[in-house]
Amino acid sequence: MDVDKKTLERMMEGDLKWEELKPIISGRKDQNRFDKIMEILQEKLNWKEKILLPLHEHLYIVAKEGERIVKCDCGFEFGDYQINWKHKCKIRVRDTFESIEKLYPKMMGSDPEWEELREFFCPNCFTLLDVEAVPPGYPIIFNFLPDIDAFYEKWLGRNPPDKE
Ligand SMILES: [Zn+2]
Structure with missing residues (x-):
């Protein structure tokens, strides 16, 4: 179609x-x-780096000077796409009854002894990029590591734009 x-x-x-x-x-x-x-x-987008793959809402993997980096639509650059972009975020952790209860109807929130909410914000535009609901102490989750070359070669039958 x-x-x-x-x-x-x-x-x-x-x-x-x-x-x-x-x-x-x-x-x-x-x-x-x-x-x-x-x-x-x-x-x-207001920037010129070529998108290789959309990664996440607001985030793209782009080609820049021979590197593949994660970039926010506001222009903020998180660096190498193989490194978890969340580590560069501003993070708000909701790990108390008070902070969790704000998000849910009364008595419907989770128990902070069992679960905390982590909100990841772009350090430049402060857009909320992701939320994790995990047990306290759980490592920051790496959402997605795409194989960019295989995607282009196997699915599109060509080289990625930065290797043309
Ligand atoms: Zn941003």
Whole structure:
């Protein structure tokens, strides 16, 4: 199914009605869907580094001077994509009844003896990037380490843009 760029853009903004959206997500993807999506993402950003892969909401793996780094849509650079970007975040830990209860209806929050909430914010734009609900003391979770080369070679049949 060939979907034009304008429609994809509206889809990514969440502006499509279900009748418009359903055939797009359930249909066969057109050959260059990935490229169109990447183009739309790139156009929205105020920086020029080429996106290799969208990593997470607001975060991208980009090519910069021979490196592959994680970059926030605000422009903040987290460094090497193989190192957990969360370590560069501002982190708020909710580990008391009072701080957890603020988020839930009364008596519905978790027990801080068993679980804490960690909120990860971009140190530049302060966007909330991720939340972990983990036992106290649990290591910071590394969400996702993509194999960028294999993705391009096996799925798209070409080299990644930084190795063209
Ligand atoms: Zn940011």
